[in-house]
Amino acid sequence: MDQPTVGILHPGSMGAAVAACAATNATAVLWCESGRSTASVERAARFGLTPVATLAELLDRSDIVISLCPPAAAEALAHDVAGYGFAGVYVEANAINPERTQRIAALLPDATLVDGGVIGSPPVGGKTPTLYLSGPAEATACIEALFANTAVQAAVLGTEVGKASALKLSYASFQKTSRVLVALAVGMAREHGVDQELIEVASGRTDSYLSEPQYVAKTAARAWRWAPELEEAADTLAAAGLPPEMLRAAAATLARWNDAKDDSELTLTDALDRLAQP
Template structure:
């Protein structure tokens, strides 16, 4: 099969770097400069992307289009593409929920949709993110070939559109929220002059709770006392002028496990099932 022409919508820091990797196995990588900022123009030039004047030209020339933009813009961008009846492969690689991915699929009936989710940092300076894919097997195979032997690793999750988006957001929900929790914890400790001691305590544990899902059941059986503890911590944050909503929301989540108090037989499946019930 001949090398495809690829279009990137729109080349931000992640999009431009991913597009540059695609250029390894593509005839050309296009981007639409119409209405874009000076920073976008400079970034696209730095990564060797080929500018075109209009979206219509990009779509007419491209076999594969990769959408990597701010999540809020994903559907509007897909609507713009829908107006041109693009008949190639559209990689919806934004950090959006599976339902939104399905809506975008419905917007593009003439297009082959591949659901994508990038986990990791932009592929520069030795970084090697993974692009997770789900969708029609022949289309995901084309995307795998596009990134073969590049810094973008690919993993196919199956043929169901939405799986890649679900994995991306499942991971992001932990990674992003955990960093905000770090800010709150250190901010609270700093208010009382014990921030360095907090860091020392935390440094004794380096594993991620995300890799230990069996701990969920242990959390559930302790929720009856952890919830009030977090309410106390939320009050402490509020007194320090720091936002308390995240800890109050966590306490509210723990309340769903209140009737699991000290249930030593509770399993992970049981705990997750209870969490899904109001």
């Protein structure tokens, strides 16, 4: 389709930045301001998104809808969309397991569902995340065209819905659990007064997360989003007959930081203290 109208659900830090990239090849990118926070309104305005009053209006005007929200909200959001009989292309780009993606596809019988997974940081400041896609070929080609020549790199994995979700969670399982292990390792070392020595040891090794303990504070601030994602990944492991306990334990560890949501002022010391004394 030429110059489609796109709807974004909802413009969080990732969603707004991805939507702004889509605007390069779209007639307009819409978002529904009903019930959203002041921060969402300001973010959407900063990225040049067009507000509409209701979800019904967004769905009526949009050829393509991109769902990018916290994992726990993905299915409820799809239920809301299903109530309006949306018949365009629905990009389920949340960090959810393949079975949930299939359930969402079943919820939207009139729509064409594209399974998506974003790997990388939001596309701002020179960052170039990849949006992996799987689903019907014609629909994935439309999404590739939507992000052509933008900071979002679209990559098609095939026609099977679930592949993009599986890739996203496979990567997240390692990348996010590794950050949790850094917090535990540095916290243990600090208890015995050898945290600086631990960091020095790790710094001599290639690409060790242990050489970046300052990232623990960022992990704490993002824990409210990461914990549900690891629970989704654990469900995926269990469905494959693999042990999910490691990821469930990591999610439980992240939950100790729930009250640090999006705290950009958090320090490493603060994060470790909260981890030890929730």
